[in-house]
Amino acid sequence: MADDLMARITATVQRGQAGERDAAREELESMWAEVEHGGGDDFHRCVIAHFLADLQADQRDELMWDERALAAVRGVSDERAQRFDQSLQVRGFMPSLYLSLADDHRRLGDATSAREFLENAQATSDALGHDPYGELVKGIMGKVRRALAEGSTEPLPDD
Template identity: 50%
Template sequence: MADDRMADIYAAVRLGGVDRAAARRALTEVWEELGEDGDPVQRCVVAHHLADVQDCAEDALYWDQRALAAVFAYGVPLDEGLRGFLPSLYLNLADSQRRTGDFESARMQLTIARGHLDVLAHDAYGDIIRSGLEHVEQALAAGSTERLSA
């Protein structure tokens, strides 16, 4: 069942590359099916990707906050799997805050993200996150609220 749910989640995520609105609908449906007591990893992944397919920064920020809340939900042990999400979650939160013009909070989230980099391997994924931190930092220094290219 959990594998089927993750397959549904990743099918919806793949839609985001071709039809953001369809991805939003599919991910929102999964989010609602999961409910408040759903698996925290699944809730985190869904919210994380829902943030990515939003058209406005405020909506992205809302979903970035939901993704982080899923990780830190009451009674959820912060195991190695969930810890592995933290650099990316804080990076996305920083970027959404930057896009809403909340530069001070964005800088704070970048600092937190950097504090969690030790969980990342020195591989392609780790490089993407580290590079993303640099891009958001540069955008902050420039005072930009524009969406960064992928």
């Protein structure tokens, strides 16, 4: 099924990843407003919020968008996700969503909440495949775990 909004979201996310962060953030915020006014559903909300979080300059804003992504995923079914991509299962979203929140709380100095979200990410990590995406998320889990152990609130290293 063609999903024009997801095509726009994907193109915008790619622009942001290519370095056009401000333009991508503005476009995704516009799409968020569109979805909030009936132009989309919880799947769109989840994806937009998840990627908008990564484009924020302020850590509290990043946390807000990650919380919105987690709230929206509760309204997404596997059937809905699979209308976009047959391979998707909502459970597969959860490790990344929880991990984002763990890192947000860690960077804001709330180690207790960070550990709780990290535990949730770990508990759902069996949904990750043995593919580059799954390995990426698992690798970031390790980085967040180490940063928590060190008491660091600094951004994670890119290495």
